Amino acid sequence: MGLLIVGSIGLDDIETPFDKVKNALGGSTTYIALAASYFTGPVEIVGIVGDDFPKEHMEMLENHNIDIEGLEIVEGAKTFRYGCKYHYDLNVRDSLYTNLNVFEKFNPIIPEKSKKSSFVILGNIAPQLQSIVLDQLENPKFIVCDTMNFWIEGAKQDLLKVLPRVNVLIINDSEARLLANEPNLIKAAHIISKMGPEYLIIKKGEHGALLFGNNMIFSAPAYPMENIFDPTGAGDAFAGGFTGYLEKNRDFSFDNLKRAVVYGSVMASFCVEKFSTKGLENLSFLEIKNRFIEFRELSSFN
């Protein structure tokens, strides 16, 4: 009945020009679930970790009303690990290593009770796995999908099979240009919309986000940030905030989708203020609501 999230869960080593962390909680599912947890719950997650995955992370997730029954723990195996280093220009990062570990054999099995989920977020995993998830669902009402350059370049045919099955595709501007093979973002959006998703959201980092659908366009501003400590997970926090808000009120009007895009942007702005998932762990709904109002003041005119 609620919100189901399927994606990666991992442990990250992250270095930025300001600081670094080792063994921090990472993965698309964790960021998405934490961001969504402020709007709705219990949020159900499906993922895989090794027996080295710290218990404290599981407790933290459960404390946010996140149902981890679908989290498979493989004895004697290691959790997915990723290391990266951001440049002074935080839009640029070098991947230091990617150890897939248990994630390499990830075959998402949706628990019986979650098959009836009406809201689903397909995190950034292989499009073929995204299809396998959708095949197991009984009657999903609203499906949100993320992807990345790696899959657009390496598994485009699989991705093209997923897109007609989803309600919203969320990608960034460079991914949109690559997927459409078109430099003009507005033209690219039209091309991607013809690939099947009902709505398309293009995230533009420090320039905000665009929502396309129903022959309408919405341009959301970016929060003016002087200090971004760690951009990791911003896109996932966006997807979690966007979908969590929609799951709560189930209003699919374009006006409400606009609000959802802004709540997604709000959660992304909190995410990048601290390292790892820390920026999403201790928020109050009042803080979230106040930042939503700040977004409105930032962009409103009459």
Added chain:
Amino acid sequence: MGLLIVGSIGLDDIETPFDKVKNALGGSTTYIALAASYFTGPVEIVGIVGDDFPKEHMEMLENHNIDIEGLEIVEGAKTFRYGCKYHYDLNVRDSLYTNLNVFEKFNPIIPEKSKKSSFVILGNIAPQLQSIVLDQLENPKFIVCDTMNFWIEGAKQDLLKVLPRVNVLIINDSEARLLANEPNLIKAAHIISKMGPEYLIIKKGEHGALLFGNNMIFSAPAYPMENIFDPTGAGDAFAGGFTGYLEKNRDFSFDNLKRAVVYGSVMASFCVEKFSTKGLENLSFLEIKNRFIEFRELSSFN
């Protein structure tokens, strides 16, 4: 009493991947004046051309209620000429040639009647000349200033003398980063504000524009354009629309400055739809107003 514009007037050869024009009307003053002419008038211009400057251009300007009394025509000399070629990515252009001609000796003399102008736009000319213009004015109320990388790098000390004397500095994002020597645009804006201008507008091309001042920020969206035929003059059209709108209603509240930024964006969007100044020559105020409403629909949420 009205709006005075001082800047370049020239003839351009422009090539884009879509088409090319030769000997087209160009220069910052022409774009600024045409854009402003839809809001207020007569707009007074000060500039210099040679005796090769086509009469038809002067007639066209006069037909837009632009007062060209301050346009000096130098017998036996040639008009400023500029040639450039845009890449498939229209954000990139190669300058093919720059023949300053009469513009090399441009020493702006403000006609007696224009010295009382209360609104002034200092187009993109040497900061030293911008100061010379300001020295001649009797009691200007609102001064808008443009500049570019060339002056930031080559005449920074002169520019730093102009900035405390102006109400609004309008530059693009790369110019803001260069002037502040700071990659984060929000930090850069704070640094530039301390250089003296009361308000700062940072144009971000396809990502809209930011207005800073009075400890407030406004983020204006960009018009979603599928076809940009010629980006030349877009920034000047922005300055003209912004200032022309303010000159008309003389309301300096932040709410009205926001509207002025959007009217600036509206004029820039019309400008790039056609080659040279053509996109600014035959508009109705209804078209302008309707596009303003489109901007509002594009970015409003509640």
